[in-house]
Each structure stands twice: as C-alpha cells, then as structure tokens.
Amino acid sequence: SYELTQPLSVSVALGQTARITCGGNNIGSKNVHWYQQKPGQAPVLVIYRDDNRPSGIPERFSGSNSGNTATLTISRAQAGDEADYYCQVWDSTFWVFGGGTKLTVL
C-alpha cells in the first residue's frame, strides 16, 4: 500500500519560513492536499491539488510537489500557525494520509 512520510515535528522562529515535507514514491505524479488541525478543532484545508489555496487561506501558505516530495511552505510564520499538518493523496482506490507534522512557532 502507498505510504506518506512526514516529519513528526518542525520548529520555526516567529516571522521565519517553515517547510513541512511529505514523502512518497513518485508523489509528484499525484495531487497532494494539505490540512491544518489546531488542538480540539476539525481539520481545515489549506492547500489543494499541490499548490492551490482555498478562499480565506492566507497567501503565506503555499505548496509544491515534485519527484518524491511534496512541500507545504508557511512564510512569515505566526503564533496562530501552530498546529498539526497532514498531507493526503488518493492512491488508485483509497485515500492515504501522512502521519502528521506538529509545527511549533518559537
């Protein structure tokens, strides 16, 4: 079965750029979607189809996908960006989620 690998945690200084990776075999051939989940809340879609932002998501959030790695980039990180982030793809007949990355803003 297809697997997505994310780092357990990423730290970023306030105002700096955070990059969260999602690794998978030839993931660049798929569309990757990213969700943000704050404690006690439901997930929120922040990037869909690799690099598209839903309405209401700040331009500070961007995505890329190539080869074996997809990346969620958060520019000018804010305290409010602290959350768990999950990547997700569709693999032939079922969904796969990454294990999630906890982003800490220092």
Add this chain to the structure above:
Amino acid sequence: QVQLQESGPGLVKPSETLSLTCTVSGGSISSYYWTWIRQPPGMGLEWIGFISKSGSTNNNPSLKSRVTISVDTSKNQFSLNLSSVTAADTAMYYCARTNSGYDPQKFYYYYYMDVWGKGTTVTVSS
C-alpha cells in the same frame, strides 16, 4: 455557506454497531461526494470511506466489510454504520464534503475535503 453536523451516540458497546449521521445545511447533498474520517485519541487521521454523487461507495480496506455509508437526499443527510466495534474504534468521527475531479496533466483522479463537520466523539466500552 455549507455546514456539516455529525450526530449519534457517544457511547457504543463492543460488538455492536456504531451509527452516525451527518446533516448538511446551506447546500445540496446531491452535488458532491461525502466522506467519513476518524481520529483516535492522540493519533492521526484515518479515512473511513466516501459515497459518490451516484451513490456508489468506497471504503478503507482495513475496515473490510464493517463499513456502510448511505445517503438520504430528502433529508440532506448521509450516514455511517460501523459494525462489530471494538475499543480500537474509539475515536473522533468527522464528516466532510469532498471535491473530486481529474487532472489531465497527471492522468490522475483527485479527491479532497474542503468542508468539515466539528466532529463527534465515539467511545466503545461496555
């Protein structure tokens, strides 16, 4: 603005069937796919299954034949039944609206969830 609300028992006994309903407001249920996802305490997201616009379903193979997802267009609701539950089914259960399409550049079908319910906690215990 579309909103989703999960409802159902918060406590289910082992070996019984977990039944949840998701009520969709602010939009028609007929135009999208609809998905159930769960999250065990302290763990990540797990896809349960979805129902398409045509009523066909696709479920997580790890849950085998325990999952049934159905839709009631007259009530703008869709439902989840998970049979023979165990403690491992204790989780927060979310329903979500799902967008689908085909990427002609990648020859790839995609699905993603753009609207989520707040979730409902289900505990399996005697």
